[in-house]
Amino acid sequence: MELFTAGLISLEDARAKMLAQITPLADSEAVAITAAAGRITAEAVVSPLDVPPFANSAMDGYALRTEDFANKQPLSVAGKAFAGAPFTGEWPAGSCIRIMTGAPIPAGAAAVVMQEQTESLEDGVRILADVTAGQNIRLAGEDIRQGASVLAAGVKLGAAELPLLASLGIRQIRVLRKLRVAVFSTGDELQPVGEPLAAGQIYDTNRFAVRLMLETLGCEVIDLGIIKDQPEALRAAFLQADAQADVVISSGGVSVGEADYTKQMLEELGEIGFWKLAMKPGKPFAFGRLANSWFCGLPGNPVSAAVTFYQLVQPLLARLTGQQADALPPRMRARASGVLKKSPGRLDFQRGIFSRNADGDLQVISTGHQGSHVFSSFSQANCFIVLERERGTVQPGEWVEIEPFNALLGG
Numbered sequence: 419m420e421l422f423t424a425g426l427i428s429l430e431d432a433r434a435k436m437l438a439q440i441t442p443l444a445d446s447e448a449v450a451i452t453a454a455a456g457r458i459t460a461e462a463v464v465s466p467l468d469v470p471p472f473a474n475s476a477m478d479g480y481a482l483r484t485e486d487f488a489n490k491q492p493l494s495v496a497g498k499a500f501a502g503a504p505f506t507g508e509w510p511a512g513s514c515i516r517i518m519t520g521a522p523i524p525a526g527a528a529a530v531v532m533q534e535q536t537e538s539l540e541d542g543v544r545i546l547a548d549v550t551a552g553q554n555i556r557l558a559g560e561d562i563r564q565g566a567s568v569l570a571a572g573v574k575l576g577a578a579e580l581p582l583l584a585s586l587g588i589r590q591i592r593v594l595r596k597l598r599v600a601v602f603s604t605g606d607e608l609q610p611v612g613e614p615l616a617a618g619q620i621y622d623t624n625r626f627a628v629r630l631m632l633e634t635l636g637c638e639v640i641d642l643g644i645i646k647d648q649p650e651a652l653r654a655a656f657l658q659a660d661a662q663a664d665v666v667i668s669s670g671g672v673s674v675g676e677a678d679y680t681k682q683m684l685e686e687l688g689e690i691g692f693w694k695l696a697m698k699p700g701k702p703f704a705f706g707r708l709a710n711s712w713f714c715g716l717p718g719n720p721v722s723a724a725v726t727f728y729q730l731v732q733p734l735l736a737r738l739t740g741q742q743a744d745a746l747p748p749r750m751r752a753r754a755s756g757v758l759k760k761s762p763g764r765l766d767f768q769r770g771i772f773s774r775n776a777d778g779d780l781q782v783i784s785t786g787h788q789g790s791h792v793f794s795s796f797s798q799a800n801c802f803i804v805l806e807r808e809r810g811t812v813q814p815g816e817w818v819e820i821e822p823f824n825a826l827l828g829g
């Protein structure tokens with residue numbers, strides 16, 4: 419086995435090597451919470467107040483004093499408390515207060531009896547159930563205490579976090595500045611979408627895919643277009659990208675063909691971290707350092723480019739922005755419902771469709787042709803089937819690992 423995997427670095431080693439070198443960005447800025455979706459907290463957020471800010475009723479009903487708890491007790495109603503309009507009047511002994519959900523608990527009240535457990539009388543109500551102290555009262559600070567940390571640094575702000583900030587009356591928050599990522603495609607055969615194809619030309623898929631994934635991740639994209647397979651053109655692109663971006667991502671030109679100059683450029687203008695992965699698709703993948711930025715050279719084949727972006731660039735960008743969450747969803751076990759062709763030697767990321775079978779087990783089936791140029795496999799798939807490096811062809815019924823797609827791939 420070693421023979422044909424010699425010189426290849428495993429995905430895990432590559433990822434670890436990459437992440438070990440990276441220190442998160444430090445620059446932050448203040449943004450309004452209405453403009454903060456997708457941004458990442460630069461510091462922990464501490465609550466400026468108690469939530470709820472005051473004790474209030476969890477039910478529509480009647481607020482009672484302790485001495486009036488007795489079952490079957492008839493009570494007169496001294497006044498009303500609404501959400502937004504507290505009871506402020508006199509509260510004579512032997513009476514209760516009509517109270518609505520969310521209304522402040524009147525001073526001296528020890529419990530709220532829900533309306534359904536009372537009987538209306540001509541001149542008041544009768545309590546029909548046993549009452550315990552504190553029932554149906556939401557205490558001040560029960561959800562969040564003033565001064566408590568509500569969000570850590572390195573948290574991406576979305577529908578779970580921003581409404582929480584709104585509930586605390588926080589209008590502005592410090593977030594990391596957006597990562598600037600430069601992207602270009604290399605290849606004399608590439609045409610931008612919208613141009614007619616001449617003989618031997620194909621459309622540039624990768625730049626489109628990478629740009630979209632970067633936008634989904636909240637990066638600021640610097641699109642340098644299509645670069646010819648000429649050392650001069652490539653050098654100029656590298657220099658321009660490095661001058662403008664935190665991360666530079668190219669695609670194509672990382673194999674060992676005669677027009678593959680990326681490695682040469684990286685050697686000349688920077689430092690190579692690693693080069694070839696024991697991974698399929700995605701064997702040629704370059705990682706390195708330029709004068710001011712990190713460089714990732716994706717393979718040219720679109721499936722390989724997307725898989726390596728997903729498995730390596732995504733965690734890199736998460737680390738650079740100090741994110742605590744692992745960018746990749748957890749793996750699960752599923753039963754192969756068909757044959758999965760594979761030869762030992764490289765970790766394989768096949769595209770699959772998983773579902774639950776009649777026994778409640780997860781099952782997975784291949785999307786079909788697994789060629790690294792078959793991009794259509796992604797739109798049918800909802801997961802990667804991750805087949806271990808030394809594994810051979812999988813027979814129906816065998817257990818395999820799957821990795822459900824996250825939002826980058828439409829999961």
Ligand code: AMP
Pocket residue numbers: 603604605607608620621622623624625669670671672673675678717718719720
């Ligand atoms: P390369 O890594 O440059 O040798 O490219 C490998 C394969 O991927 C070739 O068939 C290229 O035509 C194809 N390819 C390279 N870049 C792109 C791109 N941006 N979009 C679509 N296919 C590409």
Ligand code: MG
Pocket residue numbers: 604605606647670671677718
């Ligand atoms: Mg090429």
